[in-house]
Amino acid sequence: MKKSLLVLMVVMMAATLFVTGCAKAPAGPTALTLAQNKPEIDSALKAYAALWGSANNVDVTVKSVGGTSGGLGPQLKADFAAGDMPDIFAIDGLEAYKEWENLILEVSGEPWVSKTSVAFKYNGKVYGFPVAVEGWGMAYNADMLAKAGIDPASLVNYDGYKAAFGKLDGMKKELGIDSVVSMAAAIEMGWVTAHHNFNSLLANGLPYGDLSVVNDLLAGKVDAKRLAEYADWVELLFKYADKAILTTGNYDSQVGAFATGKAVFLHQGNWTDPNIKGANATFKMAFAPHGSMKQATDGIFVAAPSFYVINKDSKNIAAAKKFLTDLATTPEGAKYMVQDAGMIPAYSGISLQPDGQLSKSVQAWSAAGKVYSWSQYYFTGDFRDKILTPIYNQFATGKINKAKFIDLMTKAFIENKK
Amino acid sequence: MNIKKENSLVFWLFLAPVLVAFFVVIVVPFFMGVFYSFTNWSSSAKADGGLRLIGLQNYIASFKDPAFAHSFGVTIAYTILNMIVINFAAFSLALLVTSKIRLRKVYRVGFFVPNLIGGLILGYVWQFLFNNAIPFLGNTIPMFAALARPENLMLGKANSAVIALVIVGTWQYAGYIMMIYIAAIENVPVELHEAAMIDGATPLQRLRSITLPMAAQAFTVTMFLTLVQSFKQFDVNVSLTSGGPSTMFLDTPVLGTELLALNIYNTAFLSNKLSEGQARAVVFFLVLAVIALVQVAVNKKKELEL
Known part of the structure; x- marks a missing residue:
């Protein structure tokens, strides 16, 4: 009885090690990982990412971590310690920027920069892609x-x-x-x-x-x-x-x-x-x-509640840049932001409007410059x-x-x- | 190769996977953690990056923080209360379901089930009970009107919120501890009870002089389990109170029910001071290890050998 139990445990152990060892994602098209902090838009973002991914032959993985007790911050630290930082991740402001300063790519030259007034800037350079306006x-x-x-x-x-x-x-x-x-x-x-x-x-x-x-x-x-x-x-x-x-x-x-x-x-x-x-x-x-x-x-x-930043050490910087640019400049991106995720877009040139009354009120106040x-x-x-x-x-x-x-x-x- | 050698080879071979896992996921991280507590480690990419040894700074900062000292006090108070209440409840339940009461098997299962619910969910469920269900009771039944007053909410004051944590902790854990007591009580030889009954001992006398001493071994285990469980309480703490409400301590407002584990987590991840959180975890480990060893030594002395 005891012996068979032991054997069973050893077999299970070995099996676990084997499976975890093999669980590496198969190398197909370019892989892009995005970690973000708004669980409420998770399904909308995943749907958009799948759509964009199939059009551009990129395999996009969206990880959403939010809620109380820290949210995305602890997850990023664990990813960093494990050497598995996402290609694009969300920061909420100056403190988070300082935490990841050495890893954040400057994106001042991107086409979407001229279309927004709320990008994350530090020392006059643009680093963060505003996710929305709130x-x-x-x-x-x-x-x-x-x-x-x-x-x-x-x-x-x-x-x-x-x-x-x-x-x-x-x-x-x-x-x-x-x-x-x-x-x-x-x-x-x-x-x-x-x-x-x-x-x-x-x-x-x-x-x-x-x-x-x-x-x-x-x-x-x-x-x-x-x-x-x-x-x-x-x-x-x-x-x-x-x-x-x-x-x-x-x-x-x-x-x-x-x-x-x-x-x-x-x-x-x-x-x-x-x-x-x-x-x-x-x-x-x-x-x-x-x-x-x-x-x-x-x-x-x-203001913008959070910003997507690109990991400087990512192997897929070009894909990451294109993902963000398309999000801000294509009709599909606008549809996702406004209609599917219900957010107020941070970019000019988008005529769609969110249907929430309070979101409309925010738009009215910002349109008036107040x-x-x-x-x-x-x-x-x-x-x-x-x-x-x-x-x-x-x-x-x-x-x-x-x-x-x-x-x-x-x-x-x-x-x-x- | 003789049998003995072969046996020991097989022994170690079979043990190896477990040993490797233990070493890799427990021993190595433990010593890495101790090392990190003496550094400025942040697991992030700060501009001034680079790991530096900074001596005892993390420990000094921890002991200077009134919130940490307060967490110690609250944790000790919570642990003592929790140990008493859980063990009392668990032993009473064990006596109940080992008596000749009808449906005792059903009760055993019923009391054990809360232990199968995750602490996080349990916390949210009880938060709803404390914040909504109990005031609702007060609003509908005039006799309990006092329950509906905002100032009487259990989670509204630091002291009563600790009691709330104890209630939830007991609800969750008493069934598990009860199982250990049941095993102990059922192992007491029947002849002892029969002999005592012939001598005219009352049930209370038999409980005090036979059941309790014979179950002393179980007490060593249950005391240890409840002590460690209470000291390390985290998930119920997060979901039920998030450390709140606040209270004044050394003329500083601090979180009133922030137990040590939550304090360590908050230091590491909310305050972004990973290495200081690590230092607190080392202190936590040392204190818990000493207390647990003392407890086991004291309990061991009371055990009986037949």
């Missing part, structure tokens, strides 16, 4: 605002929001809502507070690409007035949010509350379109600017996720007051400089 502001339920007699155009600063929130809060029964704002500040939702909301402090009201506030904060210089106004805004959002969703809710419960008409505002971006559609929401919605300042800030935050930057990526993930997220969470759960919030934020910036 935007966030305060998504609002237009039907409810109309019912409450609130003009969305008044929602451009702190006072506008304070008046609107107060009024809506008094009409909870009439509107059938649980809370005014759907906001999430649990630790797993740190990307809403310490990434997106945090960006209001960094970029709201400044010309696109203006890094003056970022640079000051990175140098440990805190503009007390700007921070105090921002703290008022955070306090306002937390005050009028549903406490359960605020402190323990996840993405689904946050978006769900808005989609099912239980909240008038949603602190999220246009990527929620499919989720809201999935909940059969029929009301009209659009984005309003953030009210993080006393002065009016008439614009929402729009946009502010995404500057949160100038701070490390370490700083945002491990230092700032708990501070917002403390404030949301009511363990600290606004004065302490300001104090902890100030200390965090000074500490970060060291």
Whole structure:
């Protein structure tokens, strides 16, 4: 009995080793691997890649890694350690660029560069192919605002929001809502507070690409007035949010509350379109600017959320370049980006429009030129996720007051400089 | 070649595949890991690339981080609670399903099944229970109205979130530990119980003086398993709480339920400090090894030989 078990184990072991040894992909046409960080577009991208691959005799493999706990980053590190880096991979901004600086090919001369304004640039050279354009502001339920007699155009600063929130809060029964704002500040939702909301402090009201506030904060210089106004805004959002969703809710419960008409505002971006559609929401919605300042800030935050970069050491640089160029310049590429993946294209010359209401709103704001930057990526993930997220969470759960919030934020910036 | 030599050759030959695998996937990575903890290794292509030895910097930075110290505290508290609750629940269940109760075979299977569900999924399921099902209960049944109040949500406060982790940990693991106890309890010779019953011992006396000492060997195993399992808890931690909610520690806001394994993962991959995460993992290994050895030594002393 024991002997036969042992023999069985040895045979299995040998078989496993043999199979893994043989599992190398057969060398057919050129092989191209793309690793990207948006699982929601995985099937659309794979379909496009297969189509493009058969037309160009390239075997394209798409790997999608996303979600909480790091997403694509850890996977790339494992691939790198194993000597198996993809030919094209996604980065989300400066920090990720620095992580892979020695491996990223400069692509300033590519035909798509002149067609976009949001390519990833470093020291004046282009490195990253913008995957799409995304935007966030305060998504609002237009039907409810109309019912409450609130003009969305008044929602451009702190006072506008304070008046609107107060009024809506008094009409909870009439509107059938649980809370005014759907906001999430649990630790797993740190990307809403310490990434997106945090960006209001960094970029709201400044010309696109203006890094003056970022640079000051990175140098440990805190503009007390700007921070105090921002703290008022955070306090306002937390005050009028549903406490359960605020402190323990996840993405689904946050978006769900808005989609099912239980909240008038949603602190999220246009990527929620499919989720809201999935909940059969029929009301009209659009984005309003953030009210993080006393002065009016008439614009929402729009940029490319991630960029495809080409691996300098790849054996198939030509194919990789062609893949990206075709994505941006051919009708098939445009169809994939806009219709199949539902994204807002980052390139001029594409007339197709995504059908999501919030995506359309983002397009309208950018067409009007009323946009502010995404500057949160100038701070490390370490700083945002491990230092700032708990501070917002403390404030949301009511363990600290606004004065302490300001104090902890100030200390965090000074500490970060060291 | 004589029989003895041939036997030993066969022995080693058959053992070789396992030994090679053990060496390649456990021993070598372990020592590489220890080495990396003294370097600036990042497994990426930074501009200032190149592996450099940087001495104890990673260890010093780890011990200076309040979040790491807090993780240690939480992990130890969680481990102690978890060991007590799991073993208590598992032993009670084992007594139950070894008694003459009807359908005991069905119960055995039922209690064991949660152990077959992956920790990640389990965490999300329980997150739904804590955040939605329990408040729903409070909203529908007036008697439990307090359950629906946001400030009473289990996952809303750091302390109760640790209890939530213990509840889920027990739900997942008690059935497995129960199996070990069942084997131990069924191995207690029937004549001991019969003799004690003739002498007029109550069930409680028999439990204390016969079952418990005779099952001491099982306790060594179960204590060790629950200790290591609790100390290394990761998947339920990620999906149930993600380390949240936050709490104040040494006047710094830190993640309130971030157990050590999650802290190491976050240091390595969220903060992009792979070598510092590696250093923490080495510290983690040393501490766990010492605690586990002490535990086994203490438990061994209590074992009985027939």
